[in-house]
Amino acid sequence: MRNRPRRGWRLRNYVLGVPCEMIEAAHIDGASQLRTLVTVVVPTMLPGLSAAAVFCFTACWTEFIMALTFNSSNAFRTIPVGISLFGTEFTLPYGPIFAGRVVAILPIVIIVLIFKRNVISGLTAGAIK
Numbered sequence: 304m305r306n307r308p309r310r311g312w313r314l315r316n317y318v319l320g321v322p323c324e325m326i327e328a329a330h331i332d333g334a335s336q337l338r339t340l341v342t343v344v345v346p347t348m349l350p351g352l353s354a355a356a357v358f359c360f361t362a363c364w365t366e367f368i369m370a371l372t373f374n375s376s377n378a379f380r381t382i383p384v385g386i387s388l389f390g391t392e393f394t395l396p397y398g399p400i401f402a403g404r405v406v407a408i409l410p411i412v413i414i415v416l417i418f419k420r421n422v423i424s425g426l427t428a429g430a431i432k
Contacts, residue, residue, distance in 0.1 A: 317348065325343050353418045357422050360411070385403065386407065
């Protein structure tokens with residue numbers, strides 16, 4: 304079997320970077336496991352979760368092959384599939400295609416701008432071990 308990257312392990316190194324001392328200190332202070340998770344672990348992991356959420360949203364938003372293959376109705380087409388169907392056999396309308404791409408990219412840009420601080424800190428903290 305080939306050595307393939309595992310897609311489901313985006314946050315593995317980030318979770319391993321959460322200090323065990325913080326979790327142990329919460330247990331010593333009398334916090335339950337749920338309270339430790341909510342008050343210690345999740346706030347520590349928030350930048351990494353934000354970065355992973357933006358990457359997952361971008362991957363789902365730009366998925367083309369699955370939407371083209373499994374969706375046959377015009378009412379449920381995604382934006383990338385709709386943009387690919389703008390052209391005809393002999394013409395390619397560049398103006399509407401680029402306008403559609405701008406509209407398709409706009410939600411991603413808005414989400415990245417809203418979570419910019421968390422995404423940047425999540426990327427830098429997850430990369431350094």
